[in-house]
Amino acid sequence: MIKSTTSVFVQTTMSEVIIRVKNLKKDYLGDVITTALGGVSFDIRKGEFVSVMGPSGSGKSTLLHILSFLDRPSDGEYTFSGKSIQELNDNQLAFVRNEEMGFVFQAFNLLARSTVYENVELPLIYSKMSVSERKETVEKAVASVGLSDKLLMPAGKLSGGQKQRVAIARALVNNPPVIFADEPTGNLDSKSGMQVMQILKDLHAKGHTIILVTHETYTAQFGDRLILLKDGFIEKDEPIVKSDKKITTLK
C-alpha cells in the first residue's frame, strides 16, 4: 500500500499547488466511531484532472466533501488556494465555494420547477456579480453545454443527459478554477455519460482543475492522475498512462 505520497507529480508539473492535504482524517461520531479517512496526504496542482476511485466505503465521498469545503476534517491540514480550512468560518467557506468551486452531482440536483436559466443563475445570485452582467454570463454558460434552445424550459422536463449538462453549466457559470464532479455519469446512459465526460475534458483543456469521483474505470480514464482509496487510506496515487485510449494501469 502506497501511503501519502505526492512524489510522482513533483517533478512533472511546474504550476502551483491549489490543493494541499496533509494527514487528513475524518471520523464520524455515533454509537461507534467510524473512521472514514484514516490520514491522507497529497497535493493537486492547477490544471490537473484527478480521478478518485475506490470501492464504496473507501472514503472517496468524504474526501470530496472535505475538499469542496462542504465538511470539515476531524484532524489534519487542508489548504485550498492558500487558504486553510481551519482559519475560515462557515460564511467564508460559502464564499470560496461560490467563487472558486464548481459542483456536478450524481443526482444533478437541479430545481425541477425552475427554468434552465434560473438553475444556471443560482450560483450568481449568491455572488457579487451585478444583475446586468448575469444574463450574458448565464447565456454563455448554457451555450457552452449546447442547450441554448432550452433556456426557458423547466429543468424537470429535460432528459437525464440534458440535466447533467445544465448542472455542468451551473458549475462553470462562475468560472471557478476547480470543478468537483461526484459520479457525474452515475445516473446516465452511456451515450449521455460520454457527452458529459467530453464536456469535462474540454473544461480541463481550458485550464480548469477537475476532481472526479467515480467508481467506473471507464470514466476515470478521462483523468490524467488516479487516486485510489481503500478503507480510508490512499492505496495508489499515480499518473494515468493512456495508450490507444485504454488505461493500462488499471486492471
Next chain:
Amino acid sequence: MKSSDAFKTAGKSLTQAPMRSFLTMLGIIIGIASVILLMSLGSSAQKLILEQVQSVGSNLMFVIPGGPSGSRLASPASVQGIIIKTLTEKDIDSLRGEPSIDAVTPEVRGQARMVFENNDSETTYQGVSSEFFAIRDFKVVKGTIFTKRDEETFNKVVVIGQKLADDLFGARDPIGKTMRIKNTNFQVIGLLEKKGVGPFGIDQDDLAIIPVTIAQKQLLGIDYFAAITIQAKDVYNIDYTKKRVETILRLNHRITDKSKDDFQVSTQEDALAILGDITGILTAFLTAIASISLVVGGIGIMNIMLVSVIERTREIGLRKALGATNGDIMKQFLYEAVILTFFGGVIGILSGGALVTIIYFILVNLLSTGWFFSLPITSIVISVVVATVTGVIFGIYPARKAAKKNPIDALRYE
C-alpha cells in the same frame, strides 16, 4: 445575496405551489378579515351611540345627587340605601340667577299605573318644569306643552309620548281626554313627536311628562329633586359654567370641602367621553379575540413552513453548496413567511372590507336601521403591521431550522 434576489427566490417558491401558499395564507386572511370586521363594527356602533347622545344637545349638563367616587355619598348612593334630599327648589332659583346659564329644569321620576277607560299601562312619568321641553328638544305634534303657570297652580296636566298614547287611546285623539296616573286624574294637553329608542335603550316614546310641582306633592310626596338639567349659554365655556354650578350648589349646601360634595355635575362631554371609553374598550376587547385567530394563522404558517423546510432539504443543501450562507437561506425562508402573511393581510383587508360593506348594505338598505359605514384606517394599518410581524415571528423558527441544515446531510437527503 441581494434582498431583491431573496425576495424573487422566495416569491418563486411560493408561486410554484400556489394551492399550498393559498391554504397557508387562509388562516391569516380569516384572522385579518375578522379584525377588520370587528374594528369596523365597533367603530360604527360607537359613532351611532355618540350621535344619539349628541342629539340631546352638547351644551347640557346634569346635576345628580351623590358625592365624588370614594366618598360616603358616592353614587349611586340610593343603592346603599341613602337617599340624598339636598337638591331643592332653592338650588333651582340660585341656578336660574346665574348669568352663564340659559335654562334650568328640575326632574323627578316615578313609575305608575296609567289608566284610560279599560286600557292601562305601567309607565314612567317625569315631573319637570316647562323649560324641559326646550332644553331637551321635546316637541309636541298635537296640543301644547304646559307652562310656568301650570306649575305654579299645580295643574294636573300631562304631555304624553306616542307609545303611551297608542297603548291608552289607540286610534283616538288623546288631546283633552282625562287619564289617571296613580289614581289622580290628569288632562292630556299634548302629544310628543316620535323620538325612538334613546341611548341605553330607553324608549323615549313610552313616557308621561307632568309639571314637577304636582309630581312632587301629589304623586311622590317629596320636596327634593332627582336631577337637575342645565342648559349653558353658548357664549360661555361649558367648563366655566360647570364650575359656577358647583360653586353655587356648594354655597347652598354649605359645603367647604370639595370631597364632601353631595352632588355631581357632569357635562354632555363627560358623558361622551365615558361612552367613548366604554365602546372603545368593547372594540379593543373584540379585536383582541379576533387577534387570537391571527395567532392561530401564524402557527399555521409556521407549521407549513416547517414541512416545507423538510421537503426542501435537498434544495437547501444545493444552495449552500453553491455558495449560499446561513444568512442567505434564513433570509429566503423568512421572506417567504413575510410575503405569505403580507398578502394574506391584504386579501384579509379586502374581504373584511367587503363584509363590512355587505353588512352596511343589509342594515341600511334592507332593514332601514341607522348605521354608519366605518372602515377605520387604523384597523388597516394595524392589520398589515400585525400580519407582517406575525410572519416574522412565526417564520423565524422554520427559517433558522433551514439555515442550520448541514449541506452534506441536505444533499444526501432523498
